[in-house]
Amino acid sequence: MAIGDDERDAQGLPLFVPERWDREKSGRFFDSDEHGGESDGKGNHPAPNLIRSAAPGVITAKLDQLAALGRANSLWTLTFGLACCAIEMISTHMAHHDFDRFGVVTWPSPRQSDVMIVAGTVVKKMADPIRLLYEQMPDPKWVIAMGTCATSGGPYYKSYSVVMGVDHIVPVDVYVPGCPPRPEALMDGIIKLQRKIKDDAKGEQIDLLQEATDDRTDA
Amino acid sequence: MTTEQQHDTIDMMLNMGPQHPATHGVFRMVLTLDGERVLDVTPHIGYLHRGSEKLCESESYGQVVTLFDRMDYIANLNNELAFCRAAERLMSIEVPERAMYIRVILAELNRVASHALFIGTYAIDLGAMTPVMYGFRERERIQNLFEAVTGARMMHNFIRIGGVKEDVPDDFGPRVRQLIGQVREGIEEMDRLLTFNEVYLARTRGVGVIDAATAISVGLTGPSLRGSGVAYDVRKDDPYEIYPYLSYKVPIGENGDCWDRYYVRLQECYESLSMISQCLDQMEAGPTMVQMRRIARPPKGEVYVHSENPRGDIGVYLVSDGTDKPYRLKIRPPSFCNLVGLAPMTRGSYIADAVAILGSLDIVLGEVDR
Amino acid sequence: MTAQTPNPPSEGDGEPPPAAAPVHRGPPIAIAEEVLNERGERTARLLAEVVGPHAQESGGRDDLPWAVVAPENLVEVARKCRNSSELALDMLHLQFAVDYEDHIQMVYVLFSMSLDRKAILRVNLPAEDPTVDSVVGLWEAASWYERETHDLFGVEFAGNPDLSPLLLFDGFEGHPGLKSYPFNDYQEW
Numbered sequence: 001m002a003i004g005d006d007e008r009d010a011q012g013l014p015l016f017v018p019e020r021w022d023r024e025k026s027g028r029f030f031d032s033d034e035h036g037g038e039s040d041g042k043g044n045h046p047a048p049n050l051i052r053s054a055a056p057g058v059i060t061a062k063l064d065q066l067a068a069l070g071r072a073n074s075l076w077t078l079t080f081g082l083a084c085c086a087i088e089m090i091s092t093h094m095a096h097h098d099f100d101r102f103g104v105v106t107w108p109s110p111r112q113s114d115v116m117i118v119a120g121t122v123v124k125k126m127a128d129p130i131r132l133l134y135e136q137m138p139d140p141k142w143v144i145a146m147g148t149c150a151t152s153g154g155p156y157y158k159s160y161s162v163v164m165g166v167d168h169i170v171p172v173d174v175y176v177p178g179c180p181p182r183p184e185a186l187m188d189g190i191i192k193l194q195r196k197i198k199d200d201a202k203g204e205q206i207d208l209l210q211e212a213t214d215d216r217t218d219a
Numbered sequence: 220m221t222t223e224q225q226h227d228t229i230d231m232m233l234n235m236g237p238q239h240p241a242t243h244g245v246f247r248m249v250l251t252l253d254g255e256r257v258l259d260v261t262p263h264i265g266y267l268h269r270g271s272e273k274l275c276e277s278e279s280y281g282q283v284v285t286l287f288d289r290m291d292y293i294a295n296l297n298n299e300l301a302f303c304r305a306a307e308r309l310m311s312i313e314v315p316e317r318a319m320y321i322r323v324i325l326a327e328l329n330r331v332a333s334h335a336l337f338i339g340t341y342a343i344d345l346g347a348m349t350p351v352m353y354g355f356r357e358r359e360r361i362q363n364l365f366e367a368v369t370g371a372r373m374m375h376n377f378i379r380i381g382g383v384k385e386d387v388p389d390d391f392g393p394r395v396r397q398l399i400g401q402v403r404e405g406i407e408e409m410d411r412l413l414t415f416n417e418v419y420l421a422r423t424r425g426v427g428v429i430d431a432a433t434a435i436s437v438g439l440t441g442p443s444l445r446g447s448g449v450a451y452d453v454r455k456d457d458p459y460e461i462y463p464y465l466s467y468k469v470p471i472g473e474n475g476d477c478w479d480r481y482y483v484r485l486q487e488c489y490e491s492l493s494m495i496s497q498c499l500d501q502m503e504a505g506p507t508m509v510q511m512r513r514i515a516r517p518p519k520g521e522v523y524v525h526s527e528n529p530r531g532d533i534g535v536y537l538v539s540d541g542t543d544k545p546y547r548l549k550i551r552p553p554s555f556c557n558l559v560g561l562a563p564m565t566r567g568s569y570i571a572d573a574v575a576i577l578g579s580l581d582i583v584l585g586e587v588d589r
Numbered sequence: 590m591t592a593q594t595p596n597p598p599s600e601g602d603g604e605p606p607p608a609a610a611p612v613h614r615g616p617p618i619a620i621a622e623e624v625l626n627e628r629g630e631r632t633a634r635l636l637a638e639v640v641g642p643h644a645q646e647s648g649g650r651d652d653l654p655w656a657v658v659a660p661e662n663l664v665e666v667a668r669k670c671r672n673s674s675e676l677a678l679d680m681l682h683l684q685f686a687v688d689y690e691d692h693i694q695m696v697y698v699l700f701s702m703s704l705d706r707k708a709i710l711r712v713n714l715p716a717e718d719p720t721v722d723s724v725v726g727l728w729e730a731a732s733w734y735e736r737e738t739h740d741l742f743g744v745e746f747a748g749n750p751d752l753s754p755l756l757l758f759d760g761f762e763g764h765p766g767l768k769s770y771p772f773n774d775y776q777e778w
Binding site for chain 1: 236237238239240244245265266267268269270273274277285286289292293336351352355356358359362372373374584585588
């Protein structure tokens with residue numbers, strides 16, 4: 001980043017010429033590359049609260065649950081529709097299947113949103129922007145993969161340019177299947193995410209299979 | 220301009236990236252700005268390129284219909300119709316008349332739904348937050364009917380080669396008539412709110428003007444071309460299905476600005492609704508699917524068929540080698556061709572106008588990138 | 590489609606054994622009739638007048654006549670088609686490539702907005718080095734069609750100022766539109 005005396009532009013301001021224009025792809029680029037960038041299959045976990053890191057030993061269980069209640073009931077989603085599922089996502093936000101009653105508001109900026117609903121096919125060209133947007137979202141954040149394309153590639157599994165599921169790029173918390181999923185299915189996904197947020201704070205884990213088995217009275 | 224010439228300025232590049240609330244999908248525009256004036260715009264597409272054309276070569280004709288559904292995901296039935304007509308032309312199949320009436324009714328309803336979404340999202344791009352709610356309310360009504368007829372809200376897979384998948388339910392006639400009345404009232408509400416609204420006129424009148432000669436050379440089709448005064452509508456000039464039996468007008472614009480393109484689409488909604496009621500009057504009982512083999516094997520040959528999508532002329536060029544999978548299927552997406560006209564329209568306007576112009580072209584990225 | 594098992598190579602024979610031609614099993618492949626209707630006949634006559642001796646082959650179906658021209662004559666023929674007062678083919682509706690393995694065929698679909706005419710021009714290019722002149726000077730719509738064809742098929746267009754990748758990401762190797770490009774056999778990432 002040398003600024004020589006002769007490197008000035010027409011107005012006399014120093015001309016910024018970086019040493020390399022492309023960023024290094026290997027090594028630690030994103031903050032989440034710390035643990036080798038591997039996911040533990042359980043989605044995103046919000047960072048522990050400040051009190052716990054400042055004064056370890058203080059039990060903050062009820063505070064965590066209160067914070068989780070607040071976070072779950074006011075999820076702001078990033079306006080991130082990629083393909084056809086985006087239309088169903090917009091329909092869910094509209095007056096008929098109102099999403100606002102869950103506290104969900106669609107917000108265009110990643111810096112102020114909580115959830116990224118990846119709605120649509122993830123194409124290799126779009127993989128970098130998706131990762132960038134994910135990293136721009138501050139903690140705590142969650143990701144919902146909406147539709148079969150975002151879950152596992154969907155009807156484009158034979159294609160040369162499709163990423164088989166967005167979980168190759170970002171850790172996903174809730175998968176909503178469907179092509180496209182009905183608005184009611186997406187609302188179900190948000191409800192499950194709300195439960196996950198509240199249960200994570202309690203330290204419990206919802207086991208959907210166990211629940212479904214318990215609901216059945218007879219074998 | 221004299222004030223600007225006194226200072227030495229440099230041009231700024233502004234990136235409206237793939238994630239943007241006003242770009243209607245994953246579309247990236249790089250604007251070269253001189254202050255607030257746009258000097259040039261470079262569109263970058265390909266963020267939704269799923270390789271549909273290559274995939275079509277490995278899927279049978281019945282599966283290709285589902286791929287077409289997902290290309291222009293707002294006007295699904297029009298796409299299915301375009302492809303099925305191409306395959307039928309190659310196989311010399313004559314679709315029964317009742318099937319043609321059902322196809323046209325569904326296609327026109329889908330056109331109204333697509334234009335309702337256009338009006339709503341165009342208004343919210345310009346800052347009006349209410350019409351989008353009304354537009355989606357009309358869309359919900361139409362999608363409700365689609366669910367009753369085809370079984371799905373969006374990806375219907377209903378128009379098949381040789382006809383339609385199955386006959387419509389018994390209460391189709393009265394239900395559609397009631398729907399037409401309700402949708403007409405909803406569109407009229409949006410019309411009253413927007414069309415001659417002072418703010419709306421100030422934002423769209425005189426913005427993004429393109430003259431007829433440039434529009435034709437660039438390849439614009441559909442309402443964007445008709446807004447510039449060129450009277451070309453595939454339903455009138457190259458009629459297909461049962462459009463010759465319907466009487467309707469084709470709205471043509473005068474100035475070629477954003478307001479004209481919006482007004483053409485608005486009037487098309489009303490014309491489509493009247494077309495649907497004419498179809499219901501003329502429709503008679505009969506078969507809805509031609510007797511043919513389950514696996515479509517068109518003979519060796521090539522065919523090019525084009526039809527009127529809500530966004531323009533969708534063309535399907537089908538090269539068949541006699542097997543049950545297409546050899547080459549080339550899709551002419553109207554939004555892809557309309558996007559070439561973005562640069563001539565946007566040069567010289569302001570940044571806010573760039574959003575208005577992009578919205579008035581009514582692009583769908585699934586179709587642009589395929 | 591079964592192939593006979595190739596014979597094992599004999600000693601001292603460095604060449605691979607010849608592969609058997611694929612056998613088609615199934616009903617005989619029908620060939621569609623290519624018949625022009627009245628409108629098409631009229632346009633075909635006008636097209637023959639305009640294209641003249643450059644037409645190597647011609648034909649048509651319904652109202653769309655087509656003509657095959659040599660790559661060197663393409664721009665001249667296209668200009669005559671566009672400027673002729675009888676044809677007035679002022680819109681390039683579609684331009685794309687078909688990969689026939691041993692050659693690549695470029696197809697130009699031309700429409701007339703003012704008159705009732707449509708025509709198709711075809712150009713056959715060799716598969717190893719597909720190069721043709723660009724028609725961007727005649728129809729602005731060709732700019733993106735040619736970029737896409739260059740991306741997906743590798744066809745070079747001489748005279749197009751901007752052939753940067755349109756649909757594929759920077760650094761994509763290969764031309765996916767070609768038949769030789771394999772399908773993804775469910776490969777994760």
